[in-house]
Amino acid sequence: MSSIEAAKPRKEISPLLKMVLELGPLVVFFFANARGEWLGAHFPALTELGGPIFIATGLFMAATALALTVSWIFTRTLPIMPLISGIVVFIFGALTLYLQNDTFIKMKPTIVNSLFGVILLGGLLFGKSLLGYVFHSAFRLDEAGWRKLTIRWGIFFVFLAIMNEVVWRNFSTDFWVAFKVWGTMPITVLFTLSQMPLIMKHSLDQEADA
Known part of the structure; x- marks a missing residue:
């Protein structure tokens, strides 16, 4: 059973x-x-x-x-x-x-995004496209596709970490909170959508259909 x-x-x-x-x-x-x-x-x-x-x-x-x-x-x-x-x-x-x-909660996005960025980019140094382990159930890509997507997401996470540091250190708490919700999320959605051409190009499902 x-x-x-x-x-x-x-x-x-x-x-x-x-x-x-x-x-x-x-x-x-x-x-x-x-x-x-x-x-x-x-x-x-x-x-x-x-x-x-x-x-x-x-x-x-x-x-x-x-x-x-x-x-x-x-x-x-x-x-x-x-x-x-x-x-x-x-x-x-x-x-x-x-x-x-409140410095600690403001630094949380910096820590998380830096961690994800370092893990993804660091994994590539050992020949591992770690993003494939996260999204394997959603996409089936060839090795080159996972490597390119991992590089892009790794750099994007580092960008988000830097952006969070700039905003919380230079603007008010209310502005930081608003940007965290209404700025970071739309940027992330747009970035995700911008990766669809790469995903379609390296999709194994698409190759199988062809």
């Missing part, structure tokens, strides 16, 4: 639910920061966390935990990138709340 269950394909969640799980915590973070004083007035317990950015950080951590839990319930697995990002959220979020210093 166990062997039959093991042979079953991994459960997939709907694209809409996946988007909600990925974007939900960020949206919670944005609105909690924007409405922090209102939340504190209506839910006095939240004021124990501190000002709006600290209330937003606490709710961001809770929303991230909820998103990972729902993902596990539906798929019985946790995607590696959201998992790593979630771990960093919990660590840096806890430091932010404990030390009452």
Whole structure:
């Protein structure tokens, strides 16, 4: 019986639910920061966390935990990138709340994106296109395609890390929060869509159809 269950394909969640799980915590973070004083007035317990950015950080951590839990319930697995990002959220979020210093939560995107960039680009030095291990269930590409896509994503993650550093160090907290949600996500979506020609060119499925 166990062997039959093991042979079953991994459960997939709907694209809409996946988007909600990925974007939900960020949206919670944005609105909690924007409405922090209102939340504190209506839910006095939240004021124990501190000002709006600290209330937003606490709710961001809770929303991230909820998103990972729902993902596990539906798929019985946790995607590696959201998992790593979630771990960093919990660590840096806890430091932010404990030390009452929002620098830690502001540096979280820098740490996560730098980590992903270094892992992807570093893997290529050892002849490993690690992006293939992440997206193998979504795309089937030839070796050259995975290598090119890994290089592009590695550089893009480094770009996101640098961009986060520039924004949080030179602009207000409210601007950084807004940019994190309404700037970084559209940029990431546009970058992802821009890779479709490369994916189509190196798709093994396309070659099989030909």
